[in-house]
Amino acid sequence: MFNRLAIICILSGGVLKVAAQDRTLAEEYRIQQEQRKRTELLRVMDSAVVLMDDGRYEAADQKLIYVLNNIKSIPSDLTFYFGKNSFYLNKFKQGIDWLNKYIQLKGPSGQFYAEAVSLLRKAETEFVKEQTRNTAKAKEVLSSEYEIDCGPAGKVTCPVCKGSTVLIRKGAFENQYKTCPYCDKHGFLTCAEYNLLIKGQLEPK
Secondary structure, eight states: OHHHHHHHHHHHHHHHHHHHHHHHHHHHHHHHHHHHHHHHHHHHHHHHHHHHHTTOHHHHHHHHHHHHHHOSSBOHHHHHHHHHHHHHTTOHHHHHHHHHHHHHHHGGGSTTHHHHHHHHHHHHHHHHHHHHHTOOOOOOOOGGGSOBOOOTTOEEEOTTTTTSSEEEEOOSSSOEEEEOSSSOTTSEEEHHHHHHHHTTOOOOO
8 A cells, every 4th residue: 555655656757757847848938039029029120120221111110019019028229220110210209208208218338328319309299399380290109009129137217207206396486395105215116117107107205
């Protein structure tokens, strides 16, 4: 009887071990497939940049939107490229939205920071003109519809208090100071908090 129980236990342990190995292999395969898909999508993004540099903005737009709709987490460079291409398509509000996201994510250390700031100013100027003319706006793809990848740091300077951790409300006689209810004590948001904030879903602490 004892030997039979021992054999059953050994067999059961072997089955559980095989099942655990199968789960590990399945998870590794899933991760590899996701990485392969992301690599392919980044190649599409690079081809869109080539089209944009050639002045083929509509064709670039189609590729960039394809990447946006299929990539799991949006790299910061894509926010810049989409904002820049939107500007050249005269989709100024859309351009402002995405260029702002790039600046918030990368700051002055970003590879495209200077160009992003320059394009943002131009887009804002053109958007004001467009609003004044009351022209019909093209369909906009706003970044609040997507999950933004904040990069390896995994955090972003809070766009509400600009990283100061303090909100200042100007009064008639004196200013009122209030601790920012969104960021940590260093003025940062986690990537998850940032994505909730741009969607209007982040609750104050």
